[in-house]
Amino acid sequence: MLLEFAKRKRASRRQLESLAGKLAWACRVIKGGRTFLRRILDQLHSLRKPTHRVILSKEFALDIDWWLRYLAVFNGTHKFIDPRPITDVHIDASNLASGIYYRGDWQYTAWAHDWPSAHPLHINHKEALSVLLAARRWAHKWQDCTVHIYTDSQVAMANINKGTSRNALVMSALRELFWLSVTHNFHIQASHEKHTQVTQWK
Structure with a gap:
């Protein structure tokens, strides 16, 4: 889904809701996830109806890029603290x-x-x-x-x-x-x- 959104120029509220929902669930185990979900939520909240569409911002793309880079190296564990x-x-x-x-x-x-x-x-x-x-x-x-x-x-x-x-x-x-x-x-x-x-x- 993230790879698909990395290529998108526009998205509907329904599509953004699906993306944000999956990432919010992942935030339960991924450190820092919420920090890199804010700009995705901002795009979502700019739309009122499920079928309304928006041009995806550069800031949105930066959050998508963080998730793609982080998931590629995250192995489910953290260093000792x-x-x-x-x-x-x-x-x-x-x-x-x-x-x-x-x-x-x-x-x-x-x-x-x-x-x-x-x-x-x-x-x-x-x-x-x-x-x-x-x-x-x-x-x-x-x-x-x-x-x-x-x-x-x-x-x-x-x-x-x-x-x-x-x-x-x-x-x-x-x-x-x-x-x-x-x-x-x-x-x-x-x-x-x-x-x-x-x-x-x-």
Whole structure:
């Protein structure tokens, strides 16, 4: 089916539903599958009726290409990952900036100056992008590990754990996060944690 879609220029909603359904089922055992299903779903959701057809985008083709390349080498197993999690990675984001900290090392990112395209985004999206910033900086130190991230955003938690987002920039970040996790063989798991308020006494 993937080979057939790689040659297609157009497809109906019914055809896209069949493709997306099979790939969603495969995502249960294929790491990163959901991350490379988003652009297929975007094409599907652009059609209202089963018989309506759409010209398939270049972005759609990129997701199809990922599935074809990954299935060719995936043997149903993954490399060993230590189940004992790393829990001392700290991230937090505001509308102005992001802060990340891990074992004495830290990074401050001012959205408007360092990542202008992220500056207008909702705080939930900025929280998810902060996880990518942490992975870019410390992926080489997370080799063969499970990394437990705490976030005060349930949206960011869902983005990280499911590997998907409807926001294009966040989706691009999740794809990069996936490739970092494969390259350095680590697994990220996000949990929701409400920040406690600290009263400052003068």
